[in-house]
Amino acid sequence: MTTARTMTLNMGPQHPSTHGVLRLVLELDGEVVVRCEPHIGYLHTGIEKGLESKRYQQGIPLTDRLDYLAPLSNNLAYVLAIEKALGIEVPERAQTIRVLMTELTRIKSHLVWLGTHAMDVGAMSVFLYCFREREQILDMYEAVSGQRLMSSYFRVGGLLADLPPGFEAQVQAFLADFPSRLEDYEALLTQNPLWRQRTVGIGTIRAADAIALGVSGPALRACGVAYDVRRTNPYCGYEGYQFDVPIGKVGDVYERYTIRMAEMRQSHRIAGQALQRLAPGPINVADPKLIPPPKKLLKTSMEALIHHFKLYSEGFSVPAGEVYQAIESPKGELGVYLVSDGTNRPYRVHYRAPSFVNLQALPRMVEGRLVADVIAVIGSLDIVLGEIDR
Amino acid sequence: MTEATGQEPAAEGLVLQRLRGRFGDVVRDVKVWRHETTIVLAPRDLLPVCRYLKDDSDLAFDFLSSVTGVDRRNLLNNSPRFEVVYHLYSVQFKRRLRLKVRGDEGEAVPSVTGVWESANWHEREVFDLFGVPFEGHPDLRRILMPDDWEGHPLRKDYPVEASPKWWEEEPA
Numbered sequence A: 001m002t003t004a005r006t007m008t009l010n011m012g013p014q015h016p017s018t019h020g021v022l023r024l025v026l027e028l029d030g031e032v033v034v035r036c037e038p039h040i041g042y043l044h045t046g047i048e049k050g051l052e053s054k055r056y057q058q059g060i061p062l063t064d065r066l067d068y069l070a071p072l073s074n075n076l077a078y079v080l081a082i083e084k085a086l087g088i089e090v091p092e093r094a095q096t097i098r099v100l101m102t103e104l105t106r107i108k109s110h111l112v113w114l115g116t117h118a119m120d121v122g123a124m125s126v127f128l129y130c131f132r133e134r135e136q137i138l139d140m141y142e143a144v145s146g147q148r149l150m151s152s153y154f155r156v157g158g159l160l161a162d163l164p165p166g167f168e169a170q171v172q173a174f175l176a177d178f179p180s181r182l183e184d185y186e187a188l189l190t191q192n193p194l195w196r197q198r199t200v201g202i203g204t205i206r207a208a209d210a211i212a213l214g215v216s217g218p219a220l221r222a223c224g225v226a227y228d229v230r231r232t233n234p235y236c237g238y239e240g241y242q243f244d245v246p247i248g249k250v251g252d253v254y255e256r257y258t259i260r261m262a263e264m265r266q267s268h269r270i271a272g273q274a275l276q277r278l279a280p281g282p283i284n285v286a287d288p289k290l291i292p293p294p295k296k297l298l299k300t301s302m303e304a305l306i307h308h309f310k311l312y313s314e315g316f317s318v319p320a321g322e323v324y325q326a327i328e329s330p331k332g333e334l335g336v337y338l339v340s341d342g343t344n345r346p347y348r349v350h351y352r353a354p355s356f357v358n359l360q361a362l363p364r365m366v367e368g369r370l371v372a373d374v375i376a377v378i379g380s381l382d383i384v385l386g387e388i389d390r
Numbered sequence B: 001m002t003e004a005t006g007q008e009p010a011a012e013g014l015v016l017q018r019l020r021g022r023f024g025d026v027v028r029d030v031k032v033w034r035h036e037t038t039i040v041l042a043p044r045d046l047l048p049v050c051r052y053l054k055d056d057s058d059l060a061f062d063f064l065s066s067v068t069g070v071d072r073r074n075l076l077n078n079s080p081r082f083e084v085v086y087h088l089y090s091v092q093f094k095r096r097l098r099l100k101v102r103g104d105e106g107e108a109v110p111s112v113t114g115v116w117e118s119a120n121w122h123e124r125e126v127f128d129l130f131g132v133p134f135e136g137h138p139d140l141r142r143i144l145m146p147d148d149w150e151g152h153p154l155r156k157d158y159p160v161e162a163s164p165k166w167w168e169e170e171p172a
Helices: A047-052 A057-064 A071-086 A092-121 A124-145 A167-189 A193-199 A207-212 A253-277 A295-299 A302-313 A354-359 A362-366 A371-381 A385-389 B010-023 B043-055 B119-130 B164-169
Strands: A007-011 A023-029 A032-039 A321-329 A332-340 A348-352 B029-033 B036-041 B063-071 B082-090 B095-103
Touching: A023 A371, A032 A362, A032 A371, A047 A057, A047 A348, A057 A071, A071 A092, A071 A321, A071 A332, A071 A348, A092 A124, A092 A167, A092 A193, A092 A253, A092 A371, A124 A167, A167 A253, A193 A253, A193 A371, A253 A371, A295 A302, A321 B029, A321 B036, A321 B095, A332 A354, A332 B063, A332 B082, A348 A354, A348 B063, A354 A371, A354 A385, A354 B119, A362 A371, B010 B036, B010 B043, B036 B043, B043 B095, B063 B119
Parallel strands: B036 B095
Antiparallel strands: A007 A023, A023 A032, A321 A332, A332 A348, B029 B036, B063 B082, B082 B095
């Protein structure tokens, strides 16, 4: 066993500050972490295997359960990959709604990060405020899909349904309030000496190391690398939106905090633009082989009845081939690698989960530092075990 | 499996041109589909090619997005059985590239952990879920499944659903 001076400490998988079921084996010299080894897999549910046995459209609810704090981002990467393989593009209105909803999702995900991160470090009240605002976004989820969490709102070829009446006013009211809410959070933390003591200069990682370790998202941008898939490899028409990609300098816990706060402002900005762009129009591609016909047509049109029957009994096939579609999820580069063998089920789906890759950088950030810093660093990475273990 | 359509996009053309200039006929196969380029390599060529792709200043594929596997058992052309797929990205040039190597059951693929550190967990995952061994990996253990698990869940001959009985019947 360990000799003389070091002690092995098992942190997790039931530790409240490990954000789920992460287990860390820490080798300690006094209070200093000598070695940190993450053990994962406690939440492995075989989602990639499950997707292989489901028809394309049926797989969407499974993807919600990967990063359960940003279900629409998982939907988006999956449907975009399938649409790329099919060679189709959804109509303008659907693109805009997708942008609007994923940016609200980013705010929602960052709010959970902020609340739990602050609570881990000892600032309890922020959590309650964050969840108050998050609730408003969950209400929007419910309005569009009937589901608060696992909404599966994006579908191959478009959306589940158009926005309900009054939805735009609901978003508008939220967007009008949100900047002042953000200021409230910042008033509690940004200049707070206790918060700064726990975060400034902690868990630093250099840009070169972060790239070598595959770190993406806010954690990479905090080191000064402006890699944001929305900007570098745009999808859903992001090239037509005005927004900044906030970057940091030193890449410590504090900067990861400031970057995400700035990102919420940018998401607010994008959501506002999306709302302005919303023009009436179709929300699905005009292809009866992909999109079920309106219910009332079934009684009058033979073709509609056949299409309906074929879609619900065997789905649609995707041409044989393979694609990789990356999007910027709240956690970083979320990539879906899809292999099709020409049938109505994916042959292989792989999720490049940003949390999985970012967590690999944790030992580099905490080794040589104090046990208490481990908690602050985990919070700042914003991991979700659902997508790490898949 | 994929069919080549149209000509290669300019950036990918550069990669191929450089690879052919530097290594001769190292590229076994090239497929361009939906504006994505896939380059198939022999396992023994993987490491030198990866080093070159990362270090060459005009290519600079410094970011390894992911490493994953495909079990080709149920495809029409299914030999060799396993495929390891690498998604590379260049932060500087904003380009993506897909590399592939193929191998049969038990054939080791060289580990690229020496080129991109991030390959460590990705390769452990492929080893865990497909049973593909990686030569030169610093810590090749299961990562998602328990250490004493039998079988590799993402193989095509591994059942999607199994009752506990299936496990009891296993040791005949």
